[in-house]
Amino acid sequence: MNTIIVGTQWGDEGKGKIIDILSAKVDYIVRYQGGSNAGHTVVVNGKEYVFHLIPSGILHKGKICCIGNGVVVDPQALIKEIKGLPKGDVGNRLKISSLAHVILPYHKVLDRLRETKRTNKIGTTGRGIGPCYSDKINRCGIRMADLLNAAVFKEKLKDNLKEKNEIFEKVYKQNGFDFNSIYGEYLDYGKYLSKYICNVTSLLNKAASGKKDILLEGAQGTFLDIDFGSYPFVTSSSATAGGACAGTGLSPVKIDKVVGVAKAYTTRVGEGPFPAEFDPSFGEFIRKKGNEFGATTGRPRRCGWFDSVMVSESILLNGITELAIMKLDILNGIKKIKICTAYKYKGRLFKEFPDDLEAAKFAKPVYKEMPGWEEPIDKAKNFLDLPLNAKKYVSLLRDILKVKITMVSVGSSRDNTIFLD
């Protein structure tokens, strides 16, 4: 069984926890897009791990964890993460696609400089993601395989620096980068990572033919997708289920199901429209209660009510067959809970996220309201253990979204999870 896990909102849905849980039953866990902009949190025995590039299944012994061709790899960040793993080494369980593109120092600097020049800032993570994907599309990117061949790397880096340094000096009026320092440093990274770099695509297709189970770990979320997200306030990769095949080379006919992950409310880091956003004081309250601070940058996340317009679109677009609802416990003790079911702008009712930037920015949410529950729910093991109104909230989401809800998370650790049939 090969499963794609995909975020249905603006990222930070709790994908890390779901991947960790589902990893126990598969053989391979694979990241297919994004880079170290992702921050996937896994809590095991009270200890918290945050993964940026390494697949969130790594804590399960014996599982093969792959970084697909669709990922942009910052070798420095990756090596730091490898060294921080429980036993300091991942043995032969980590595989990095030789086709994955490499984030270089100039990508990170360009990412930040471009943000300072924009009138409409995106609020990127500053990890060099956009500039690296731009180079990939412009056909001047450097891939993991290039780090293993000094002559090829030299020629490509020289070419790149010629262009990039001209941009730094002429457009941004600052010094460019020195060839020798990047060249030496990145060749060393290549040497360090060489034992992990391989043909991940053939590995996965052979595994799938050999009846092995693969979990494809999406980063970011549907509304951060380069095509379907709230453009231009998005990331630069295909964060939807479609990206899983392009980002691994695993054939689409080998995908069996798509599991969506949604938070019981909505959060967003960075700029861009957010129709169901809370007013500042309630937003502050939920941010504290839910510890809504970016796992990568530590930035405060913007918070709002559950937006069923967005999640319905995600379900359709990704072909989601099962949904996990996360952080339900954060809604404990709230008197009145709302679900956004449509938007209104200039007398028009929107049942889909508006493509028009102005409408998306100024649209007013239409809410369905229901009473909340008082009791803490983190000890609940079964759906029936939940307070009546918590059960009603989950059932209402299921009815509005017309999807099977198979998991409800009521706390950060593995055991704070309710499984439904």
Ligand code: IMO
């Ligand atoms: P996970 O996988 C939430 C957001 C940034 C910014 C926009 C573009 O942990 O859910 P980028 O650096 O990618 O060019 O920034 O995307 N963003 C995320 N928001 N969770 C993430 O990942 C994100 N990765 C990027 O905040 O708005």
Ligand code: MG
């Ligand atoms: Mg995150």
